[in-house]
Amino acid sequence: MTFTKSFTCYDFYDRAKKGEKISQDDWDLMTIPMKSAELKQKYKLDFGNEIVPTDMDMVDNLFKAGFEMLLECGIYCTDTHRVVKYTEDEIWDAINNVQKEFSLGDARDRTYVRKRKIGDKRKPHVQGGPTGAPVSEDMFIPIHMSYAMEKECDTIVNGVLKSIMGKSAVPGSPYEILAAKTETRLIKQACALAGRPCMGI
Secondary structure (H helix, E strand, O other), X not given: OOOOOOOOHHHHHHHHHHOOEOOHHHHHHHHHHHHHHHHHHHOOXXXXXXXXXXXXXXXXXXXXXXXXXXXXXXXXXXXXXEEEOOOHHHHHHHHHOOOOEEEEOOHHHOEEEEOOOOOOOOOOOOEEXXXXXXXXXXXXXXXXXXXXXXXXXXXXXXXXEOEEOOEEOOOOOHHXXXXXXXXXXXXXXXXXXXXXXXXXX
């Protein structure tokens, strides 16, 4: 039996400094589209009118294509403009050792995120929110509150403040830090106003 060390954030950091250098335009406009087209043809991927394929042969081929895509292309690190590659064993290790369940939120607002299988009858975990979209200061609480009020929403995926105290939340500035701290406070306030004070964010 061969022991494979699990891939860590430190491994990613090291490879992100040494991987193949490539521009983001080349990655976005050449590497990924060309490999996607090649794998689509190789594995005969055609979903027709189905958004999510239910044909098991198609599902299997989609997995194989995704696995091969990750193995051959790796992941692009936008900070270093380099490609981080994984070995086949590292990918299988990540797939086989995924966490089966974890909880988000607390008390009566606690919800569980569980590993699901194809055809699983259990209700999926539903995350609601503007998901990284820019939101104005005056609409931040009302928008997040509207998601928290939806009973189907289990947790909130927040938007980001376009400004803070009327100032632009410029990346790398003190205003960015203040905006991030304020977002958390305002989302908790919005959840409390919706009657779900311990909702996961």
